Amino acid sequence: MAPADASPAVLPVDGRVIAITGASRGLGAAIARRLHADGYTLALGVRDVAATRSRLDLAGRCTFHHFDALDAGSADVFIDEAIAAHGKLDGLINNAGVLRRFSFDHPDERALDEMWAVNVKAPFRTIVRALPALKASGHGRIVNIASTDAKRVRDPSAPLGYVMSKHALLALSHAAKFAGWEDGVRVTALCPGAIDTELIAGLPGATPAANRLKPETVAEAVSLLLRLPNAATVAEMVMNTRLEANF
């Protein structure tokens, strides 16, 4: 039998195990559906396991696990359960996120703390716990769902605490890139503009609904990123809905 190609043009799908946070609805559900259709084995971390299981209705190759980003111990339990269920881990999609609004005139530190916990600390924790297994994979992948709000503060209507948290997630992504590089782990901060989900319902300054990204379009990008070989590292992928000078 011919030896497996150590550096294939694209990575195979079969047998690879991908963990996704926040797969209950919105973008996370679209990513789960897309990756399941691709043929990956999935471990989904969600707050409401029963509701998500029945809503997604994915047959086989998928386990559901409780994950609450506001619970400090939840990331470890989720990642440990995912590895125990499938014997390995090849990819981690940090998708769960929240957007709360406040301004300099009306600051809200509770909202800031919540966004820091969900959008930054939870991805940090899942990465810390998953890194040994991702390194063992030899082609581990991390995709952090950031935002164009990770790249700039577009104008004064930009949601202040959210842009702060997404900038931090971008920094975490670049730091994780160094942490796993020698063992084949590749990290992407995927930075979409407005996606047509509940997250931005009624958000001032958001791209008009007709011009928003569909969740399935962003899920397509995740599907591509997971297939790229170690030599094709994409540290940032910006997917804008509007014309801006730099991306």
Ligand SMILES: NC(=O)c1ccc[n+]([C@@H]2O[C@H](COP(=O)([O-])OP(=O)(O)OC[C@H]3O[C@@H](n4cnc5c(N)ncnc54)[C@H](OP(=O)(O)O)[C@@H]3O)[C@@H](O)[C@H]2O)c1
């Ligand atoms: N929509 C956009 O315009 C846009 C643009 C760029 C980036 N993003 C990012 O894309 C990601 C997905 O957002 P979305 O648009 O799909 O929003 P969404 O429809 O509001 O979904 C948010 C997801 O995050 C989960 N989540 C929230 N708090 C959680 C917690 N404490 N623990 C575990 N899961 C939690 C939700 O689970 P529950 O069902 O349990 O609440 C849900 O699955 C986020 O990181 C967001 O920042 C969104």
